[in-house]
Amino acid sequence: MxxxxxxxxxxxxxxxxxxxxxxxxxxxxxxxxxxxxxxxxxxxxxxxxxxxxxxxxxxxxxxxxxxxxxxxxxxxxxxxxxxxxxxxxxxxxxxxxxxxxxxRELVFDIDMTDYDPVRTCCSGADICRRCWSFISAAVRVLDNAIRDQYGYRHLLWVYSGRRGIHLWISDKEATDLTDEQRKAIVGWLSVIAPGIKEASKKLNFRGGHFTLPPSLRATLTHLSPIFVKLILEDQDCFGSTEGWETLLEYIHHAPLQATLRKLWSDDPTRSSVDKWGDIKSERRKKQGEKEFVSPVL
Ligand SMILES: [Zn+2]
Structure with missing residues (x-):
């Protein structure tokens, strides 16, 4: 702090x-x-x-x-x-x-620059009301995960003063944790594997291919309601070629990837909302194919 x-x-x-x-x-x-x-x-x-x-x-x-x-x-x-x-x-x-x-307290830092790969309104030290929605979503997810999965009750959220927010946990059990135990808690709650550049390998899906681990399943309850408004409508994350190419990297199904790439290259006016709809309808067509299971669709 x-x-x-x-x-x-x-x-x-x-x-x-x-x-x-x-x-x-x-x-x-x-x-x-x-x-x-x-x-x-x-x-x-x-x-x-x-x-x-x-x-x-x-x-x-x-x-x-x-x-x-x-x-x-x-x-x-x-x-x-x-x-x-x-x-x-x-x-x-x-x-x-x-x-x-x-x-010492168990501390989590959420920095706005962590969202640079997905926010489209600002980057670096810049911050606005729109990208603050990422921080508010992160707070909701982390606060619930910490309370539900670890049972900690003494949580203090502190605005860092410019571009992020810190969580300080002061339950006795938390302040007594060793460094190893702290790392294990962070690892359990991490979605993005650190130090990996390739988008398709970044996601920390353990416990089976494309199966959300228990630590992350509950986050869908908090994130699904804001996904459309924040990611698709407001930030239009998949509007640019770079944005939708990144999205395609997360779809581990070559025929579906190719279909979508053609559709989106042929019509650059398709918004993120349209593209998400395309993924859903193309997926429905391929529902019989067992190997295609997505955690988020
Ligand atoms: Zn912004």
């Missing part, structure tokens, strides 16, 4: 820290109780000051102390780190080996 990427003048930041920053709520959320526990007092805060000065291992006894320090330093950004076995501000005097991270 950070106040990064907020491009405002120093006096504006100072009034934000003095008058608006929700110290008490942040304290309550990090600490889980009204009186300070190790979850707050042993928590690292790292400040970035004007001129890129980076101050690590700050810690505070109370929310008031934190506010005083933040207002004094007026950082351009600050980060909330893990809970350590000793107070971070006492790091230098801690016995060797007695200063180690012991707990």
């Amino acid at each position: 950070s106040t990064d990427e907020i491009d405002v003048s120093t006096p504006a930041m100072l009034s934000f820290y003095r008058r608006l920053y929700p110290y008490k709520s942040i304290f309550n959320w990090l600490n889980h109780e009204h009186t300070p526990t190790r979850r707050f007092t042993h928590r690292e805060f790292a400040f970035t000051l004007q001129g890129d000065v980076y101050l690590r291992y700050n810690s505070f006894a109370t929310a008031e102390e934190m506010k005083k320090q933040v207002c004094m330093l007026n950082p351009t950004r600050f980060e909330i780190g893990p809970v350590y076995s000793a107070r971070p501000r006492d790091k230098k005097t801690a016995r060797p080996g007695a200063f180690v991270p012991v707990q």
